[in-house]
Amino acid sequence: MFQIGTGDHAQSLMLRRTGSSLRQTVSRLTAELASGQNSDKPRALGGNLLELANVEHGLALSAQHATSARLAVTFLEAQQNVADQIGQITERVSLDLRTSAQASGKLAMADAGERAKAGFEDAIGLLGTKIAGRHVFSGVAGDQRPFATPDDILGAVAASVPPNASPTDIKDHVTAWFAEGGPFESVAYTGADAAANATALGDGHSVRFDVTGADKGIRDSLAGLALGALAHTLEPGLDLSDMRNLLSAGANSLSASADQRIAMQARIGAQEARAADGLARAEARAASLQIIRTELLEADPYETATALESATQRLDALYLVTARLSRLSLTEYLR
Incomplete structure (x- = not known):
């Protein structure tokens, strides 16, 4: 079976970090698509929180x-x-x-x-x-x-x-x-x-x-x-x-x-x-x-759906890359 060496440990951590970040992004975008509201208030308001406050x-x-x-x-x-x-x-x-x-x-x-x-x-x-x-x-x-x-x-x-x-x-x-x-x-x-x-x-x-x-x-x-x-x-x-x-x-x-x-x-x-x-x-x-609060934090459904699809595809691609790098296949396991 293929073993990950010491030199590959940093790469493994990077993949885990990237995966965790993408999963959080997918979860956030899914919630925003369902609620219609931006969960990241500073980002939605361009950093100007006075009106919202x-x-x-x-x-x-x-x-x-x-x-x-x-x-x-x-x-x-x-x-x-x-x-x-x-x-x-x-x-x-x-x-x-x-x-x-x-x-x-x-x-x-x-x-x-x-x-x-x-x-x-x-x-x-x-x-x-x-x-x-x-x-x-x-x-x-x-x-x-x-x-x-x-x-x-x-x-x-x-x-x-x-x-x-x-x-x-x-x-x-x-x-x-x-x-x-x-x-x-x-x-x-x-x-x-x-x-x-x-x-x-x-x-x-x-x-x-x-x-x-x-x-x-x-x-x-x-x-x-x-x-x-x-x-x-x-x-x-x-x-x-x-x-x-x-x-x-x-x-x-x-x-x-x-x-x-x-x-x-x-x-x-x-x-x-x-x-x-x-x-x-x-x-x-x-x-x-x-109503004003909803309008301030409103998430564009098309933009959110596009970002969600992009994040999902990137996460799927990351899983595929991780599997290949780790040679997670039955053939490799049986060698």
């Missing part, structure tokens, strides 16, 4: 703004959904209180108050909604729950009702308790006074998260539910007429709360629309920049 920076910013906008949309949608559900609770409880106020016995009225309490508990539970690990109604303190427990809140409201209070007195007490500067802010609401930080959407646009659990649209709804719940808590000290008047006051309070809640939802909706517009702009900008 600007485009890729713009793509990174657009992706960041799109992510921020999606999170903002999700956050605001969650707030809107909670407000919708609280609206449904207040409408249901308001109708229940108004109907139960016509009952002939205190027991039926007290049961309506208990259902109002359940509505209050449901509302507090909804207001504890979290998105991406942050409570949506806690303002800048998103890591904190926005409210104390329903029992603690209703207990504090009931405990501070003046002795021998009339239904009107009770209503005024609840209204003052939930008003700005009242015990609501120190006992019930545990979130931050400041709204969550605004989110930049690019091109000077931003979206704000102005609504917190301390918003009047929420206070008024909770106040109406708490007023109805007191019909159950204070039932032993109230006569039939007082119970009827208290239930009616709760129903009226819940009906009146709709105006502030709808105004709050309108503010949320305005920011929701800004976030959606910001997302659309970021996605459109990203699409435009991606």
Whole structure:
């Protein structure tokens, strides 16, 4: 069998190096032909990478703004959904209180108050909604729950009702308790006074998260539910007429709360629309920049195919030369 001598070792290494280089070239050109993109960016751009760098920076910013906008949309949608559900609770409880106020016995009225309490508990539970690990109604303190427990809140409201209070007195007490500067802010609401930080959407646009659990649209709804719940808590000290008047006051309070809640939802909706517009702009900008990037790195298919064919032929020729130099044949092996 033919043996490669010491003097042929350099030639063997050269053939291996050439083969490796050609195989890499064939692999690169095959990938470029399949993707339509030059893999060697400096070569494709003649060494001028500034425009490509600007485009890729713009793509990174657009992706960041799109992510921020999606999170903002999700956050605001969650707030809107909670407000919708609280609206449904207040409408249901308001109708229940108004109907139960016509009952002939205190027991039926007290049961309506208990259902109002359940509505209050449901509302507090909804207001504890979290998105991406942050409570949506806690303002800048998103890591904190926005409210104390329903029992603690209703207990504090009931405990501070003046002795021998009339239904009107009770209503005024609840209204003052939930008003700005009242015990609501120190006992019930545990979130931050400041709204969550605004989110930049690019091109000077931003979206704000102005609504917190301390918003009047929420206070008024909770106040109406708490007023109805007191019909159950204070039932032993109230006569039939007082119970009827208290239930009616709760129903009226819940009906009146709709105006502030709808105004709050309108503010949320305005920011929701800004976030959606910001997302659309970021996605459109990203699409435009991606087209520019594709054009910058576009590989001519005919040129690439010709270069691939040439590289393949050279590789085939190299294999043939290597085989001949090494005398890799059955005849030579059998000698």
